[in-house]
Amino acid sequence: xxxxxxxxxxxxxxxxxxxxxxxxxxxxxxxxxxxxxxxxxxxxxxxxxxxxxxxxxxxxxxxxxxxxxxxxxxxxxxxxxxxxxxxxxxxxxxxxxxxxxxxxxxxxxxxxxxxxxxxxxxxxxxxxxxxxxxxxxxxxxxxxxxxxxxxxxxxxxxxxxxxxxxxxxxxxxxxxxxxxxxxxxxxxxxxxxxxxxxxxxxxxxxxxxxxxxxxxxxxxxxxxxxxxxxxxxxxxxxxxxxx
Numbered sequence: 001x002x003x004x005x006x007x008x009x010x011x012x013x014x015x016x017x018x019x020x021x022x023x024x025x026x027x028x029x030x031x032x033x034x035x036x037x038x039x040x041x042x043x044x045x046x047x048x049x050x051x052x053x054x055x056x057x058x059x060x061x062x063x064x065x066x067x068x069x070x071x072x073x074x075x076x077x078x079x080x081x082x083x084x085x086x087x088x089x090x091x092x093x094x095x096x097x098x099x100x101x102x103x104x105x106x107x108x109x110x111x112x113x114x115x116x117x118x119x120x121x122x123x124x125x126x127x128x129x130x131x132x133x134x135x136x137x138x139x140x141x142x143x144x145x146x147x148x149x150x151x152x153x154x155x156x157x158x159x160x161x162x163x164x165x166x167x168x169x170x171x172x173x174x175x176x177x178x179x180x181x182x183x184x185x186x187x188x189x190x191x192x193x194x195x196x197x198x199x200x201x202x203x204x205x206x207x208x209x210x211x212x213x214x215x216x217x218x219x220x221x222x223x224x225x226x227x228x229x230x231x232x233x234x235x236x237x238x239x240x241x242x243x
Contacts, residue, residue, distance in 0.1 A: 027120035029200040040201025054087035056108035111206030155184030
């Protein structure tokens with residue numbers, strides 16, 4: 001029974017490790033950084049919302065990031081949508097199906113279904129592949145249908161594969177490395193920051209109330225700790241004369 005309980009407790013961590021394989025980079029996100037979240041929202045509507053929807057998110061919820069309705073309407077809505085509407089992709093799903101072979105998934109909860117670390121690594125792992133349908137591939141998600149929509153900023157990477165023979169075992173060891181072939185408009189550090197802002201927003205969009213929820217959780221824990229002390233003192237006072 002103890003072994004079964006241990007397996008059940010460790011299962012989520014083992015599943016996460018199996019999914020990410022230890023090959024992801026930590027995402028430098030901060031859900032309290034509203035400036036970063038505002039930049040990420042702008043990146044999302046300018047690059048992702050063309051193909052992907054966010055059906056669980058309304059434009060009006062962006063006011064939680066410190067934006068006004070007027071700012072949202074002027075800077076983040078490029079269709080006939082209203083501030084109270086949900087974020088819907090501009091591309092027709094049938095056209096997307098024909099272009100990519102699949103309908104681009106809704107990204108409302110991608111920050112939870114995929115960890116921020118996974119998203120951060122994925123968006124930096126595209127490379128040119130003439131054998132793929134879109135001309136792009138990804139080392140973290142091989143044969144992905146999505147092209148690198150941010151290549152103008154990142155530039156074009158190529159996959160450099162080198163092989164060597166292990167002198168002891170005689171086994172062939174293959175090394176795969178992404179190399180920047182053509183630079184983009186941003187250097188590497190700038191692009192990493194650009195992607196981090198986008199991932200920061202995706203993590204926030206998956207659960208906009210999580211910052212408040214965690215803050216209230218801390219308050220509740222302090223309250224319970226204080227209540228425990230008061231209850232213990234009350235119990236001690238009530239039973240002090242009882243032998």
